[in-house]
Amino acid sequence: MQETELDTLKATILAHFPDLAEARFSLLTNGFDSVAVDVDDRLIFKFPRHETARQSLVREVSLLSVIRPAIAMPVPDIRLVDGPPIFSHHAKLKGDYLETPYYARLSEPARDDLAKQLARFYVDLHGLDMEKMKAAGATPVEAWMEPDEVRERAPPLLSGELKAHAERIIASWADLPPDPCGITYGFFDGHGWNLAFDQETSRLSGVYDFADSGFGSLHRDFVYSNFISTDLTERIVTNYEALSGRVLRRERIEVLTGAHRLWELAAAVDDPPRIPFMMDHFAYWVTTLR
16 A cells, blocks of 8 residues: 555656656655655655645745744755645755654763754744744644543543642643743744754754644743653753743643643543553653652
């Protein structure tokens, strides 16, 4: 099945880029929303599967046209091909995902350098003009379930200390006042699967996948690096404060991180095969707090 799909996509690409006839094509991702093709480890072609994904891709291209010249961090220079079918292409950022085991092996200087790069990235993004981003297509980020709905769904799946911890997180989350730093345009997806990390140089080559970026509370933008390491998040926050002059509430980021994990678990109730993974995901987060 995948080989048949790859052959079809390859034919579509070659119809527009015949100079790639001798290149190596491989299916990079094959998800519900989009499928991506890697060409010679230097080009990425992305094909939306449905209308919502098509709209998301068009919006991402528009957003990046504003973001790219305004920030220091390298991001994809995505170009659209107006098909049919519509698809995009861009030069591949050099590097691999940055996952927890690899981060744990980084030297102190490499960790500091990474945190400084990402802090600068967030400062730059949060400084973008909100009206200009709205005109480029930015919208509010995906809303989480309300605390009461998460309370009904997630804790009953847990037991013992994990259940007690979930209930404490939800209570703290429900009591959070409005974000003292307000609403900002941000990335809101800064986990290691959206980072191009060059393992040869231990340097970040760039950030990609801005489809989930948009307007949201500023502290929420610092939740996602906890997928990599709480150590990384602390370093990012410290550098962000130094660069921006803002004071961030670390306890708020911690509560929001727990709330995010529980929201994902609550959502998995509608997709039961995902429940064990999300339970483990939350359990791992709790161990990082000890």
